[in-house]
Amino acid sequence: MAASIKLFARRILRDFRRNVYISASGVSPGSIHCRAAQSCRCLSHEAGGRSTHFGFETVLEEEKAKKVYQVFENVAQKYDVMNDAMSLGIHRLWKDLLLHAMNPQPGARLLDVAGGTGDIAFRFLEYIKSQEDKMRRREVKAMQTPSWQEISAKYSEEQGAEPQESGAVVCDINKEMLKVGKEKADSMGITSGLSWVAGDAEELPFGDDEFDIYTIAFGIRNVTHIEQALLEAQRVLKPGGRFMCLEFSKVSNPILSKIYDAYSFQVIPVLGEVIAGDWKSYQYLVESIRRFPDQEEFKTMIEDAGFYCVSYHNLTGGIVALHSGFKL
Amino acid sequence: MAALVRALRAGHGAGRALRVLPRVLAPHCDQKCMFHGAVLRLQDESKCDKAASATASATHHVHHDFQQAPPEDAVSEQTSDEGHRPSSSFQEQSGEQDEEYETEEQLQARILIAALQFVPVHGWSMEAIAAGAESLGLSSASTGMFTGAGDLVLHFIAHCNSQLIQILAEQQKQVQLGQAEPKKTADFLKDAVETRLRMYAPYIDTWPQAMSLLLLPQNIPEGLKLLSSLVDDIWYYAGDRSTDMNWYTKRAALTGIYNTTELVMVQDSSPDFQETWDFLHNRIQDVVNMASTAKQVQSTGEAVVQGLVGAAVTLKNLTGINQRR
Numbered sequence: 001m002a003a004s005i006k007l008f009a010r011r012i013l014r015d016f017r018r019n020v021y022i023s024a025s026g027v028s029p030g031s032i033h034c035r036a037a038q039s040c041r042c043l044s045h046e047a048g049g050r051s052t053h054f055g056f057e058t059v060l061e062e063e064k065a066k067k068v069y070q071v072f073e074n075v076a077q078k079y080d081v082m083n084d085a086m087s088l089g090i091h092r093l094w095k096d097l098l099l100h101a102m103n104p105q106p107g108a109r110l111l112d113v114a115g116g117t118g119d120i121a122f123r124f125l126e127y128i129k130s131q132e133d134k135m136r137r138r139e140v141k142a143m144q145t146p147s148w149q150e151i152s153a154k155y156s157e158e159q160g161a162e163p164q165e166s167g168a169v170v171c172d173i174n175k176e177m178l179k180v181g182k183e184k185a186d187s188m189g190i191t192s193g194l195s196w197v198a199g200d201a202e203e204l205p206f207g208d209d210e211f212d213i214y215t216i217a218f219g220i221r222n223v224t225h226i227e228q229a230l231l232e233a234q235r236v237l238k239p240g241g242r243f244m245c246l247e248f249s250k251v252s253n254p255i256l257s258k259i260y261d262a263y264s265f266q267v268i269p270v271l272g273e274v275i276a277g278d279w280k281s282y283q284y285l286v287e288s289i290r291r292f293p294d295q296e297e298f299k300t301m302i303e304d305a306g307f308y309c310v311s312y313h314n315l316t317g318g319i320v321a322l323h324s325g326f327k328l
Numbered sequence: 329m330a331a332l333v334r335a336l337r338a339g340h341g342a343g344r345a346l347r348v349l350p351r352v353l354a355p356h357c358d359q360k361c362m363f364h365g366a367v368l369r370l371q372d373e374s375k376c377d378k379a380a381s382a383t384a385s386a387t388h389h390v391h392h393d394f395q396q397a398p399p400e401d402a403v404s405e406q407t408s409d410e411g412h413r414p415s416s417s418f419q420e421q422s423g424e425q426d427e428e429y430e431t432e433e434q435l436q437a438r439i440l441i442a443a444l445q446f447v448p449v450h451g452w453s454m455e456a457i458a459a460g461a462e463s464l465g466l467s468s469a470s471t472g473m474f475t476g477a478g479d480l481v482l483h484f485i486a487h488c489n490s491q492l493i494q495i496l497a498e499q500q501k502q503v504q505l506g507q508a509e510p511k512k513t514a515d516f517l518k519d520a521v522e523t524r525l526r527m528y529a530p531y532i533d534t535w536p537q538a539m540s541l542l543l544l545p546q547n548i549p550e551g552l553k554l555l556s557s558l559v560d561d562i563w564y565y566a567g568d569r570s571t572d573m574n575w576y577t578k579r580a581a582l583t584g585i586y587n588t589t590e591l592v593m594v595q596d597s598s599p600d601f602q603e604t605w606d607f608l609h610n611r612i613q614d615v616v617n618m619a620s621t622a623k624q625v626q627s628t629g630e631a632v633v634q635g636l637v638g639a640a641v642t643l644k645n646l647t648g649i650n651q652r653r
Contacts, residue, residue: 101472102469102472103454103471103472104468104469105454105455105458105468105469105471107468108467108468108469135455212467212468212469213467213469237467238466238467238469239465239466239467240461240464240465240466240467240468240469240470241467241469241470242467242469242470242472308432309432309473324472326469326470326472326473328432328435328466328470
């Protein structure tokens with residue numbers, strides 16, 4: 001036990017030194033890993049596909065999707081617990097804010113991509129339910145003294161269901177995450193209005209003009225070709241539909257930025273090791289946040305995909321940004 | 329001051345720069361949309377918020393004009409649904425002759441106007457806006473473009489204001505052509521306020537909700553702007569060209585009259601709001617009487633003062649105190 005703790009402490013110190021070296025010397029983050037990786041890669045692969053970033057590493061584009069899949073396969077079981085631990089529970093507020101900004105009307109259909117464990121979808125269903133309850137209560141209150149016209153209209157109208165039932169579809173590339181989400185849904189007792197689909201954000205298994213709202217919460221930075229995902233979002237949304245993206249972004253305040261960096265690189269991987277037993281996945285997580293474009297750049301990317309009225313709001317000082325665009 | 333603002337209004341109307349976007353009419357236009365999007369990026373780079381903030385920084389008259397133009401465009405669009413716009417060079421370039429273009433603001437204006445027909449059912453709320461969007465074939469998620477139901481109320485008020493301006497301008501033209509008699513100020517004000525308030529008649533049951541929305545902190549500045557521009561326009565068309573303190577007193581008086589009449593109308597149950605128009609008539613008479621009473625009081629005061637001074641001098645003469653014999 002003492003030996004493993006010593007090993008653990010040595011590992012922390014080594015990584016700490018490595019991180020300090022990287023941030024202090026201003027060396028480009030990928031170079032240290034790159035030099036070692038590329039030398040062995042040149043022996044094994046031809047100079048074939050393009051490369052992209054995987055955290056601070058550089059990998060081939062085909063490999064990134066596989067590596068991301070492995071990361072989430074490993075963390076799926078402890079995903080929710082780790083979210084609470086790393087963000088000190090604030091991620092719930094972020095997701096609640098997303099729902100409030102969305103303000104879905106009854107009858108809306110949601111597609112939650114990279115939805116994994118279904119947080120957004122569950123909140124969506126709750127919100128719609130409370131909206132419908134409010135509407136029903138208002139109707140009952142208004143119907144207290146119906147005029148004769150209203151009574152006759154009630155008799156003549158057909159007893160039909162709503163023209164469109166609201167529902168949520170959770171789509172994720174990773175089957176482990178979907179499994180965890182399905183178990184959560186079963187334990188919460190949600191039976192209808194929710195479906196789970198395995199699919200790639202760059203190539204959604206849905207037809208055109210199907211959904212009212214498309215959300216992707218903390219998932220788009222893991223996509224290899226972000227532009228492709230945005231174009232797919234454009235395709236599956238109905239005219240007038242809304243694209244909403246919750247993602248970690250750049251902090252503008254320098255003091256907050258220093259605290260945030262220190263917390264990200266020193267505390268989060270340690271938490272990952274202690275709680276989930278997986279240091280590397282959470283190292284990837286914090287590094288991928290740093291490689292994601294900032295608020296304005298991402299807004300331009302969304303506009304390029306064909307969305308209008310694009311705007312963003314910074315949450316928690318810029319740690320998280322909520323981007324929104326409309327397909328008009 | 330009003331003339332200067334009007335000159336600004338004319339200049340700004342021409343230079344409105346907004347992004348255009350393909351209409352919903354052509355749904356399967358991925359490639360075309362991308363191309364359009366790319367070219368439009370080279371054109372004006374302004375989105376909803378920027379346009380709104382740009383107008384907010386201008387004077388309220390300029391903003392009034394901005395609010396005026398989209399409803400007019402929206403109305404004309406609705407009437408000429410399949411008509412062709414004058415083709416810009418961009419349209420000729422792409423060879424698309426059957427697609428219409430409108431700006432984001434025009435689309436928002438169209439949604440809000442369509443939402444008005446659902447107000448009697450849903451009240452002034454986001455549900456009405458969602459129903460309006462759905463009636464245009466858009467998803468209900470497009471209500472996210474609006475910050476709240478206050479947007480609907482403010483847009484409706486701006487729309488009513490622009491309709492009133494059109495009516496007053498038409499009447500002024502009639503007078504200038506000699507086809508109608510110029511009205512007295514009191515009558516003109518009464519007719520203008522009555523015309524304006526009659527536009528609320530179809531929504532009078534839900535109007536208290538709209539008034540409460542206008543009192544929300546985020547809607548107060550815009551509401552006050554629209555009210556002040558309305559009162560200013562009515563006085564302008566009534567022929568007021570004053571440049572002194574009268575400018576403020578006249579507008580303050582008319583604002584008071586308008587607000588109180590609106591409140592009376594909301595709880596009026598007489599046929600065709602007859603009590604409201606009687607109330608309006610009485611209030612305008614009060615103001616007119618007050619103006620003449622003020623003049624009378626002033627002249628009376630002066631006369632009284634003169635009399636007192638004369639009496640004092642006579643007393644001094646009689647008692648011999650006065651040195652100037």
